[in-house]
Amino acid sequence: MIMNILETIIAKKQLEVATGKENGYLESLNKINRSHLSLKKALETSSTGIIAEFKRKSPSKGWIYPDADATEIPSGYEKAGATALSILTDESFFGGSLKDLQTARPLVNIPILRKDFIIDPYQLHVAKTIGADVILLIATALDKKSCASLAKEAKSLGLEVLLEIHEEPELEYITPDIDIVGINNRNLKSFVTDVETSFQLGEKIPDGYLKISESGISDPHTIKELRAAGFKGFLIGETFMKDDNPAQELAKFINVLD
């Protein structure tokens, strides 16, 4: 059987989770008690709504910024006006690490999304312990039942839940435990990216859910259109990370926005 990239990532993730459990990784982490920051509130009250992503590479683009520094870029993003951060913690396919999120945590005071492929409650406990405020659940990577139970468990740990959808049937994954619905403009199986996805699917999201648009946003003008269509958040990675100075790129982007 030929696997698509998403299936390959999930197969690897299952192994990683099993190894983590076996090695007692979670137990080895220092537990710090902190109150969580709310991405939902931040997006409701923020001026930019930009969730700036820290990402070294991706399956679709290859290496973007191999030696990106987690002590510099996330705090630079905050100073430049990011409403929140998305930090890739997947190593194999995105060149990230749990360490990157742990490093950034004490250096910023805005919500952090742990960007990874969550398939097991174990990962939620890890996310909380390393200092994430929000976790991502990807509808395409989960069945409805496990998505609902992961969302419930995340909420019980005090984490917020961002549900990512890409096509209409996935609207069924929206349950009251979902805090924010993200429309991924990128098809995770084919990598085709089209912002139209947000405009089309955005209309179908039930009232009362905060919605954000993810991937393939490179033009501040797109943000204006997305705002007009009711989007409150914009998840942007490559546009900033492909530059030597991602925070400066974000500052320039925001400048054009206002």
Ligand SMILES: O=P(O)(O)OC[C@@H](O)[C@@H](O)c1c[nH]c2ccccc12
């Ligand atoms: O770099 P971009 O095109 O601005 O996209 C950011 C983000 O939306 C993308 O990294 C992403 C969206 N959903 C994901 C799921 C897993 C890993 C990564 C992603």
